[in-house]
Amino acid sequence: MTRRSEVLDLAVLGVLHDSPLHGYELRKRLGAVLGPLHSISYGSLYPRLKDLEARGLLTATEADGGPRARARIVYQLTPEGKEQLQLLLDDTGPEAWDDQVFGVRYAFFGRTRSEVRLRVLEGRRSRLEEQVAALRAALSRTRDRLDSYTEELQQHGLESAQREVRWLDELIASERGRPTVNAHQNNSVVEDEPES
Amino acid sequence: MTRRSEVLDLAVLGVLHDSPLHGYELRKRLGAVLGPLHSISYGSLYPRLKDLEARGLLTATEADGGPRARARIVYQLTPEGKEQLQLLLDDTGPEAWDDQVFGVRYAFFGRTRSEVRLRVLEGRRSRLEEQVAALRAALSRTRDRLDSYTEELQQHGLESAQREVRWLDELIASERGRPTVNAHQNNSVVEDEPES
């Protein structure tokens, strides 16, 4: 994941792998992956879909759902798209432990190879440890030098980070105890409603 | 705070209010306010300082610290700068509850008027409640429809948000119990004392 934007590619490709969707619906599903907040805007999503199509990673087909306001355009992964998705899932560059990126990666752990899962979790953990160290250093440095509010904020940040580390420890433990099966039930949520 | 970028203005002005600094040092201090991560880059900071100077909010003076590599440029708030800082501190537009923005605002609570403090804390709280509601809705919607990893992620997000709400409740309570003095160095967070 050289470019930061590949996170979005991963998210889109990952969601679309479950079931083909049109842009509007896709954006809503993206919310579950990117977090209800910082979900992407249409002004950003639609051009991106065009781009992914141009790169041959997905196909766009007009689906006539009857007399619709506008023909919905359903996007679907091509074999190249699936390949690229696998590549992105296997990639464990240093950006994989970033807040944003980690969340998306974790959401797709069901399709991620077991060793990769472990590597991502451990990378994320050490990233958080760094953060804990930085906050501890900041706290001891600023003690009595900044007002109590700034200190309280850093203290709270520290505790959050520490809780996050403990959470990861649990995940890592449970990951190690998990059979190496790569099973993922492909719930085919067929996108189409009965016409009325 | 109409523009998102006014957060940076607030951070810079706020830090510079404590003591005049040159860019390099300023950036380090900014780390305590913006969080050790997502501190701004020089490529962003220096032009911004020029801009603030052009707007008359601060003055730039070459400080000769002896035979230095390069004359350090010390930035200092002008009266207009202090005014603007006060305006930003008093502003409680809806962006004031954003993750990023809230952190910066909280860091400067020592210089914020008591009522504004309360408004910001409560705004932040209701923002987080919305988030909790959104996550709960997402969880009940996706139950059994998405794989366990996505669910675990949302569950974790939910718990974090809930803890954040409790934290804010404590802050609000302690804010209410605080004398309305606007004194700068008013650091006595004496709420419920555990038996010590």
Next chain:
DNA sequence: GTTAGCATGTAAGGAGTTACATGATTTT
């Protein structure tokens, strides 16, 4: 003596948001 840190800046590019434009359909 070489690496790391101090110190300031510019130019190019990346990545996203907001505002606008358009129009049908479902809900109230």
Next chain:
DNA sequence: AAAATCATGTAACTCCTTACATGCTAAC
């Protein structure tokens, strides 16, 4: 009948990062 939601898209703008350029000083 009005308002919200569905649905797609473009253009302008905002704001940040990266890479580059420069050169001193302290530490190893």
